[in-house]
Structure formats: structure tokens, C-alpha cells
Amino acid sequence: MEGHLKMSTTNGAPPPLHTVKPLRRTIFNRVFATIYALAILTLLCYHAKTLIYSTTLLSFLIILSLLISDLVLAFMWVNTQTFRMYPVYRKEFPENVEKVVKRSDFPALDVFICTADPYKEPPIGVVNTALSVMAYDYPTEKISVYVSDDGGSALTLFAFMEAAKFATHWLPFCKKNNILERSPEAYFESNHNCTSETEKIKMMYESMKVKIEHALERGKVHDQYITGDQEWEIFNKWTDDFTRQDHPAVIQVLLDASKDKDIAGSLMPNLIYVSREKSKATPHHFKAGALNALIRVSGIMTNAPVILTLDCDFRSNDPQTPLRAMCYLCDPAIRPDFAFVQFPQLFRGINKNDIYNTEYKRLFQINILGFDGLNGPDYLGTVCFFRRRTFYGTPSNLIVPEILELAPDHVVDKPIQSQSILALAHRVASCNYENQTNWGSKLGFRYGSLVEDYYTGFRLHCEGWKSAFCNPERPAFLGEVPNNLIDALGQQKRWSVGLLEVAFCKYSPATYGVRAMGPLMGLGYAQLAFWPIWSIPIITYAFVPQLALLNKVHVFPKVSEPWFFLYAFLFLGAYGQDCLDFILADGSIQRWWSDQRFWIIKGLTSYFFGSIEFFFKFLGISAFGFTLTSKTVDDEQSKRYEQGIFEFGVHSPMFVTLTMAAIINLISFVQGLVEVFKGNNLEGSFVQIFISGFAVVNAWPIYEAIALRNDSGKMPTRTTIMATLLAGALYTTSSFIFG
């Protein structure tokens, strides 16, 4: 059969594993970009002219602020165009992989799963992630799952000991019944068959879950759950002075692919718990540090040529996914500079209108196609298959690591539980191992930014590595999203700090990146790095025209002037194209509306406060770490989220600036309307009234949260009072200035 198929392909060429096609809208994008660029230039000339002819200091300052804002918008617009020049779309043929490579020759796969806190990232969730990949349709004994626990928690280890036992039932169950959702939680939530076998396995799962959750509630593994001397010995490592910031390395093989079998008698994958050594005296570099420790530990133990990185909240949604990745990684025509296959970050549980814009369609689904037509997508931190070699220098220059066993092509010839392997694994997981080495600079994941994923992908592309974006119809993975506003904004604030760290380091994409990869890739990366500076135009447009309107000062062209049409074109053109992109990527109008609203919200909150934090960090005044996004759910909050109601509830400086903007815009809009009703000419103030009105429509959930709601997610009174006082102060100051 196989021979027959091979012969039937033309010229005996192997069947295709993947194809790539340009997107049809490319031509339109390019034409529109040219027209829009001319319009921007015209606007900048207009600003320059009015600036030179401004008569008072006040008008000079107003025009200057608008000019700066528009320059920022123009800069970001230029960067964004890079994604619109060569968007492509790929297709894979996983069914052909076995025609090209024998199943027994498939490369081994090391999977890295990161977790960092059992209370913010419940262990049962991490266990689901691990089970979903352990059950892949891929030669099982070639899979090794490494769980990195930066929380150094016995509770997480306990959860995985339980998971190892449960897995011996779960894996054969999935394979026998050819199940698609191989994370038990997702499977039991879906419409599954209710056979006695399913009921039995569900009960096993529930009892494991209860045990794990009990342990979590008590904060301790109950003695009765610890069976045998071996387990005692393991938990004895958690002595009294063992803390999450200070503890020795713990590496525990929970399943051994060379001897552990499932209940049907087939071999299990390797499952290894790793908590690298931590010491308060040594920087640990957060997730990047954890991943580098895993590269080394796995290098010593299994050294698979392919590595899959996963966050603890991303579950496999398709057991065929490794085969899809192999369409690129096993391609006989693979180029030596090929580094990784990135899957999109897709999520489950997003509400209908995606009020917190957690889908990130632009970042994860639209813009990334543009990167894919150039050197390839950036690394998104999770759901990505790497070639191990990528972490060891440039494509043409292998950097030999300190110890021979770590070389990417080293063959491990001892069992993973042998004394020497375990000893070496502990050594490379120690916190001082990286001193005086290239780890974090030339080897492994790169240090220096809180968005280690973005920064690492960027540096790899600068070194000449290439990547591909693999976006199958059935989502390969599904992740979880923050379902309350403060978490969503907090995550964005962390990203903002991390992005600015890259934007203003010596490897800035705008300078170094452009030199290393050419203008398109460089500016594409700059688009991301400079996200936070969007807060300059957003804050300006949220306050300046409104305060001017309140003081009866007109700052935009009259409706009858031709310049008005330039403004109208720039606004409608940008919004129109943005909306079109969104719809073409299967988005709904409502979700697009949330997307644009959240962009404004972030400009007034995350981007702004992130920039301030970055500034403090830059000056060395204070350093902020990696604040985890909480993955726990509160029932009442989830309900409101389901209904699409914004969750405030807690006081935060971010909500203060947001509320201030909402108040000022409402007042200026009302005053604008009053003037119109009084019969004053609308011509001069139209643009300002329009902007205020647009803001008021966007800010509707904020007014509701202040005045119309009574639930625990409403705006805290303290926040409202502070925002009102500050808005009053701002108005008073402005009336002196405009006075």
C-alpha cells in the first residue's frame, strides 16, 4: 500500500507535507497603504503649518500635543503595515508524514510545562495539561513530559504522583475510544458517551481531583495519602527551611518510559517533576530561567531533538498535533535554519463579545500571518515546537555548551533513573549553574525582559533562524483567559513593562532589529515593542480636545474646511480597515467593537502604568517581577463575565484614570450638546463633540458601574470619589491655562 502510494506521486517525489499561499487581500493592502501614507503626510504638514502660524503659547502647546500624538500614531501605523505586505496562509498534510518517515523513526519529543504557584494555578489544571499531551497519538515511549514547578510546592508534586497513577488508565482509555479531548476535564465537560467504562474512569478522575483539592485546602499533603517509604523520602525534602524562594533542586521521575506500563500493557511516556534550585541571592529570571533549567535537565535525561513548550493553562485539543508539527520538522527538505513551529494561542471560555479582548485576534491570528510571510511568526511563549538545536547558537555557528552531555546531538545512553544521570540533572538545575556561562544571552531562552517569549523569538530571528505558523482548523490547543478586568489589565501591564524593556535596550527592534533582519521584520517587531507608547495619543485624545471644548476653545478644522475631510478619511480609513481585517479573520462586529474599546482602555491604564513602572525600573528605583495571571475562578464573577458585565469591584489606580476620562468626556459631550441646542454653530466644535461622544459610547460600562449597579463588581465608591476629585482638579487647572 505504502509503496503503491509512493509510486503514484509524480516523478517519485515524496508527497507534500505542507504548502504556503499568499493571502488575496495583499494587493488591496498595498494600494491602501500608499493612499493612507499620503494622507498621513498631508496631516503632518497641516500640523507643521498651524504650529508655525500659532499665535499664542496655548494654541502652540495644544497643536504640539496633537502633533506628537499623531506622530506616534503614524509611527505605529507604519510598523503595522509590515504585517500587511506579505501575509500568507499555510496548510499541512499530517496524513503524509508516515509516508516520508517511518513511525519508528519519528523524533522524540520533550514537553515542557511551566507552573509557578499552586494557589494561582491550581495543580489539577496543570495535571490536565500534562495528561492531554501524554495521551498524544504519537509513539508514547518517545514522549517525555517535564513539569517545571517554580512554586517549589509539595502539593504540585503530590498532584503529579496522583496523575501518574491515573494516567495508566486514562491513556489506554483515550486511545481505545479514539477520544479527541484528551484533557479529562474537557472530555467530561463535553458530550461524551455514557458507558460504564466512562463512568468508571470519571469516578477515578473525580476521586483524584478531590484528593488534590483537599491537599490544597489543608496546605499540606496528608500522611494517609503518602504510600511507601519511597514517597516518604521524597516529601521529606520539604524541610522547615524549604521555601519557594530558597530550596534545593527537586527532580523526581514519576513515570519511566523504559519500564512503566499502562493497564493495557503498553509503555507509558516519561513524566518528570522538576523544581530547580532557588536561592534569594541568585536571580532566577522567572519563566525564562525555568525553561533554561528544563532544557538542561531534559538534555541530560532524554535530549529529544524536538521540544514543545506549554504554559500550565494550555491543553491539547487534538491528539494529532505532533504529527502536524512534524510536517515541518520531519520535512526532508527542512532548512538548517528552521527553528520552530508556532501554533496560535486560542482560548476556551471567552464570553460572547469578548469584553476584555482576551482573544487577541490581532496579535495571535491576524498580524502573525504577516510575520509568517517574512521570516516567520514570533514565539508566543506557549504551544510551540522547537528544534533543540535552536537554543545552541546561530544556524551556522553551534555554541558548544559547558558540559558535553548538554550538546544538542548527544545521545543519552543510560536509563533516566541511573545514579549518574540523576546527579548530573541536579547539578544543571542548581541556581549557580549559569554563572559565567552563555545561558540567557547566547544559549537558551533570553533574559532581560518580562516578555521572555517575545524577546527570545526576536533574538532568534535576528540570529537568522526561521519559523512557521501552523493554524489548523480544529484548534490544536486551548488556553484559559483572565475573566476579570483587573487581571486582564494586570497582564497587559506586565507585558508593557516587558515590551519597553526590549524597545529601549541595545537590541531594540527599531535599530538593531532593522539592521539584523531588514526593515519589514525589524519594524514588525517594533510594532509590538512600542505598544505602550500608544498611551501618548490615547491619553491626549481622551483629555485635550475635551478640556478645550469645556473652555470653548476649538482645536480641529471646521466641518466646512477641506482639512476636515482629511481627518474624516484618516479616522474612517483606519477604523474601517481594522474592522475589515477583523471580520475577515472570522471575527464578529461586537468583538471588533470590544477590541477597539479595549485598546483605548489599555492606553489609559496598562500601557500608561506599565510605562511608569518601566521608567522606575530603568532608573533603578524599583523592580517589578512577573505577577502571575490568576487561573482560579470565582462563581459570582464568572456569572457576570458570562453575561458580559464589566468587573471592577476593587480599588486600583488604573480604574481611577479610566473613570477620570469617562467623567471628563461625559461632561464635555453634554456641554457640547447644550451649546448646539442653544443654537451655537456646530461647525467649529463638531470634531471635539464627536470625539467626546465616541468616548461616551465606549465608556458606557463605566457609567453603569458607577451609577446603575449594586453588585460586588461595581465601581468602588472610593475609586469614583478619587476620580471625580482629580477630574475636577484637572478641569480647574485647564480653565486657568485656557483662561
Ligand SMILES: O=c1ccn([C@@H]2O[C@H](COP(=O)(O)OP(=O)(O)O[C@H]3O[C@H](CO)[C@@H](O)[C@H](O)[C@H]3O)[C@@H](O)[C@H]2O)c(=O)[nH]1
Ligand atoms: O516565575 C515564573 C513566572 C511564570 N511562570 C510560568 O509562566 C507561564 C505564563 O504565566 P501567566 O501568568 O499565565 O502569564 P500570561 O501573561 O498569561 O502569559 C503570556 O505571557 C507570558 C510572558 O509575559 C508568556 O510567558 C506566556 O507564554 C504567554 O502566554 C505560566 O505557565 C507560569 O507558570 C514560571 O514558570 N515562572
Ligand SMILES: [Mn+2]
Ligand atoms: Mn496565561
